[in-house]
Amino acid sequence: MSPVKVFGHPMLTNVARVMLFLEEVGAEYELVPIDFVAGEHKRSQHVQLNPFAKMPGFQDGDLVLFESRAIAKYILRKYGGTAGLDLLGENSGIEELAVVDMWTEVEAQQYYPAISPVVFECIIIPFIIPGGGATPNRSVVDESLERLRGVLGIYEARLEKSSYLAGDSISFADLNHIPFTFYFMTTPYAKVFDEYPKVKAWWEMLMARPAVQRVCKHMPTEFKLGAQY
Amino acid sequence: MSPVKVFGHPMLTNVARVMLFLEEVGAEYELVPIDFVAGEHKRSQHVQLNPFAKMPGFQDGDLVLFESRAIAKYILRKYGGTAGLDLLGENSGIEELAVVDMWTEVEAQQYYPAISPVVFECIIIPFIIPGGGATPNRSVVDESLERLRGVLGIYEARLEKSSYLAGDSISFADLNHIPFTFYFMTTPYAKVFDEYPKVKAWWEMLMARPAVQRVCKHMPTEFKLGAQY
Numbered sequence: 001m002s003p004v005k006v007f008g009h010p011m012l013t014n015v016a017r018v019m020l021f022l023e024e025v026g027a028e029y030e031l032v033p034i035d036f037v038a039g040e041h042k043r044s045q046h047v048q049l050n051p052f053a054k055m056p057g058f059q060d061g062d063l064v065l066f067e068s069r070a071i072a073k074y075i076l077r078k079y080g081g082t083a084g085l086d087l088l089g090e091n092s093g094i095e096e097l098a099v100v101d102m103w104t105e106v107e108a109q110q111y112y113p114a115i116s117p118v119v120f121e122c123i124i125i126p127f128i129i130p131g132g133g134a135t136p137n138r139s140v141v142d143e144s145l146e147r148l149r150g151v152l153g154i155y156e157a158r159l160e161k162s163s164y165l166a167g168d169s170i171s172f173a174d175l176n177h178i179p180f181t182f183y184f185m186t187t188p189y190a191k192v193f194d195e196y197p198k199v200k201a202w203w204e205m206l207m208a209r210p211a212v213q214r215v216c217k218h219m220p221t222e223f224k225l226g227a228q229y
Numbered sequence: 230m231s232p233v234k235v236f237g238h239p240m241l242t243n244v245a246r247v248m249l250f251l252e253e254v255g256a257e258y259e260l261v262p263i264d265f266v267a268g269e270h271k272r273s274q275h276v277q278l279n280p281f282a283k284m285p286g287f288q289d290g291d292l293v294l295f296e297s298r299a300i301a302k303y304i305l306r307k308y309g310g311t312a313g314l315d316l317l318g319e320n321s322g323i324e325e326l327a328v329v330d331m332w333t334e335v336e337a338q339q340y341y342p343a344i345s346p347v348v349f350e351c352i353i354i355p356f357i358i359p360g361g362g363a364t365p366n367r368s369v370v371d372e373s374l375e376r377l378r379g380v381l382g383i384y385e386a387r388l389e390k391s392s393y394l395a396g397d398s399i400s401f402a403d404l405n406h407i408p409f410t411f412y413f414m415t416t417p418y419a420k421v422f423d424e425y426p427k428v429k430a431w432w433e434m435l436m437a438r439p440a441v442q443r444v445c446k447h448m449p450t451e452f453k454l455g456a457q458y
Contacts, residue, residue, distance in 0.1 A: 051383045052339055063324050067334035074327035095292050098303035105296035108337065110281055154280045 004029040007046060008055030009036055010218035013179035014068035015056045019218075020178060021072040023211035024087070027079040069108070069176070076172065087172045096167070103165040103173035111155075111177065114147040115184050122187040145189060152196045159198035163205075174202070178212055179219075186221045233258040236275060237284030238265055239447035242408035243297035244285045248447075249407060250301040252440035253316070256308040298337070298405070305401065316401045325396065332394040332402035340406065343380045344413050346373040351416040374418060381425045388427035392434075403431070407441055408448075415450045 004022070006029055008015035022029045034040045034055055042053045049057030050066040058065045060078070065071045076087050086092065089100035121136035121144075158165060165173045181203065184190065193200045206212060233251070235258055237244035251258045263269045263284055271282045278286030279295040287294045289307070294300045305316050315321065318329035350365035350373075387394060394402045410432065413419065422429045435441060 051386070065327055065331055067331045067338060070327060070330035070334045073330050074323065077323045077326070094303060094306045097306070098292070098294055098299060101299035101302050102294055102296045105299045109296060
């Protein structure tokens with residue numbers, strides 16, 4: 001029995017993020033399903049793992065963690081060595097490490113706020129409203145797409161200089177883009193990426209990774225409005 | 230002349246964050262003022278430092294960085310050793326480091342989204358609208374205060390067990406709370422913190438630090454509606 005347990009549902013982006021790094025490093029883990037439709041994440045057993053009543057919860061022996069980005073870094077530090085990966089850049093110099101940190105923050109602070117409202121409007125809000133009928137707010141979508149184009153333009157310029165965001169090796173920064181971008185690519189606005197050929201090629205390179213494919217197979221690509229999983 | 234340059238205005242929270250860690254480690258630096266009211270951050274000279282046209286820009290010799298949290302970590306790694314501080318927890322075990330990362334993410338993902346709308350509504354939006362007259366959106370403020378109370382309740386429980394968020398030593402996670410909380414404390418809603426005595430004591434302990442005081446003296450505590458700095 002693996003000491004590593006992930007508590008949550010793999011269709012949730014933050015659960016997918018944690019699973020992705022476990023798969024990348026080839027660590028054994030157990031996925032403990034949490035029925036969030038039934039509100040199981042708000043019950044005391046889960047809140048003991050994650051006081052914010054969010055998913056995932058994470059346990060490795062006696063260590064309990066929450067916040068998917070922090071969990072992911074822990075996984076890379078504890079189990080990443082055997083996979084020969086240096087996704088955090090910690091085996092390089094502090095300047096290389098700073099560049100990985102910088103593009104990791106860009107994902108969190110610039111990319112996520114730009115792309116996520118489209119995913120919320122087109123997928124998450126219709127999904128969580130029982131009975132369906134919710135239609136995306138057009139002005140929210142348009143505003144987000146404009147913002148996203150601004151970010152993708154900066155990515156395009158960056159990816160003209162290096163294969164990945166933080167340089168010519170894949171890093172934590174690139175892989176953090178997977179969960180939300182995966183869902184964005186199921187919306188009618190996926191073609192926005194075609195305007196940025198370097199970004200599109202980078203995305204396809206990320207999606208071709210076996211670990212990414214193993215995680216994404218748990219993430220639905222078709223949603224029935226208001227029909228929960 | 231110091232090789233370290235921070236480009237921005239110290240009243241901006243992300244500029245203040247970078248200055249705070251420079252002050253904590255006692256590193257020499259030069260603050261290069263950027264007149265953001267005149268739009269100087271959007272001009273090509275600044276965009277070469279920060280492609281997102283945001284502040285701060287940061288330079289240390291040949292290294293150019295953006296994203297304040299990544300810059301702050303770089304400062305701690307490069308200059309923190311001499312100050313005898315281990316704010317990132319990198320000199321401890323990977324479990325302690327994970328706990329610092331976790332509370333750092335809590336600040337970014339749970340605390341900031343809860344507290345920042347109050348600061349935006351009460352200070353930033355009135356400040357940037359010329360001529361003043363903008364009044365805070367009451368429902369946005371109320372909703373944020375409710376969310377903030379939820380977060381502060383979790384902090385209170387945590388701070389009953391340890392002096393600081395990540396344990397009994399101050400860390401990167403604690404200090405990242407300074408810039409936005411400083412401005413929140415100038416709003417009429419500062420008294421919310423009185424409901425959480427451990428959190429209040431923690432905040433006062435942070436504010437008593439000489440480095441914090443040196444940075445906060447550049448941050449205004451009174452704003453004239455619509456009157457720019």
